[in-house]
Amino acid sequence: MCGSLIGGATLINMVCDKKTAFKLVDQLFSWYEATPFPSDISNNLAHEKKFLVDKYKSTKILKQTVSKSQLCHISVTRWCKASGYATASHERSERCARVTADVAAFTAQLLNKHADGLVESAYAMSATATECRSCHAKGKTFEEGGWTRGKMDCDECHGTRGKEINVAEGHYTD
Ligand code: HEC
Ligand code: HEC
Known part of the structure; x- marks a missing residue:
């Protein structure tokens, strides 16, 4: 499993009841499977060094891929093959950091929408x-x-x- 999803799912489970957590985690996972990573937002934030960190593995705009899977293995390999960077490259580490940022942001949005009472059925x-x-x-x-x-x-x-x-x-x- 992509570790960013473990983080998001854990957080959801810390603040929601079980039934809600099931629904939100399903949405988070479906969204992940179908979304191109890293997003333009996180690509640009890293490129302009605007994340709240001092060190970057790379500030390049990185190639985007849709993982079509929640598994680390498939997500990483698909990106490596599309980008031409090896798994131990700085660019691959940076790519995963940006994916993590995207997943954290999306998880926060899901929780906010839920707190506002909105029906979350957008990600099937x-x-x-x-x-x-x-x-x-x-x-x-x-x-x-x-x-x-x-x-x-x-x-x-x-x-x-x-x-x-x-x-x-x-x-x-x-
Ligand atoms: C109409 C019901 C039905 C649907 C829809 C269905 N399956 Fe099946 N599937 C079965 C049944 C019943 C078996 C076991 C009998 C058999 O082996 O043919 C089976 C067996 C399998 C097997 C075991 C190996 C094989 O080829 O027989 C796999 C793998 C599988 N299904 C995957 C899928 C996938 C993937 C889909 C969607 C694309 C799917 N199934 C859609 C009823 C279904
Ligand atoms: C990440 C890979 C992966 C995904 C995604 C996946 N499966 Fe499987 N599935 C497997 C593996 C591995 C096995 C075990 C195959 C074996 O040992 O013969 C399996 C076994 C099965 C079997 C029994 C096969 C048999 O020979 O009797 C069925 C049916 C099946 N999966 C259906 C599905 C359906 C339906 C989905 C989508 C909802 C799905 N799988 C998604 C990897 C996957």
């Missing part, structure tokens, strides 16, 4: 997860596929790249 699960979860979700019968309970974008791991997922014809046959 991916279309694939929604579709697959019509059978593969908690609470369904075993025979229908109810032996999973994930909410991540299924396609990321189960889709064979470049091939269509075809539920009707028995998923991915080869």
Whole structure:
């Protein structure tokens, strides 16, 4: 799991009741999966050295990627491959610092919206997860596929790249 999400989810759980925390963490995770990082805001703040820190690993404007996953492994690798920077580079460290800033800011916004009584339904699960979860979700019968309970974008791991997922014809046959 991307550590920035652990931070955001922990904070949400410290100040919300369990049911609310479930909803907000789901939104935080769905937003993360679909958002290009680092955002323009954090790219520019770092470029102009306007974060409240003294040291920067890099002040370059960094390439943005959509992680399509909450996992550190996928998020980092996708960014490294798109940017051409290795995992041990200063730029990669800086990229993750900016992602953390983006996640912290978004978490604060989610909590503020919730405190203002606004309905937070803007960030939904991916279309694939929604579709697959019509059978593969908690609470369904075993025979229908109810032996999973994930909410991540299924396609990321189960889709064979470049091939269509075809539920009707028995998923991915080869
Ligand atoms: C209409 C209900 C239904 C939907 C929708 C559905 N599944 Fe399934 N899935 C099943 C059932 C039932 C099985 C077990 C029987 C079998 O192996 O064919 C299964 C088996 C699987 C398996 C085990 C290996 C395999 O290929 O048989 C995987 C992986 C899987 N589903 C992933 C997915 C993903 C990803 C999606 C969304 C793209 C999805 N399923 C949508 C009902 C469904
Ligand atoms: C981060 C990767 C990842 C994501 C995302 C993911 N899965 Fe899986 N899934 C796995 C792995 C790994 C297994 C175990 C495969 C094995 O051991 O055969 C698995 C197993 C399954 C199985 C049982 C497969 C079998 O052979 O019986 C089903 C069904 C399944 N996942 C459905 C889903 C659905 C539906 C989603 C989206 C809501 C999803 N998965 C998202 C990695 C993932």
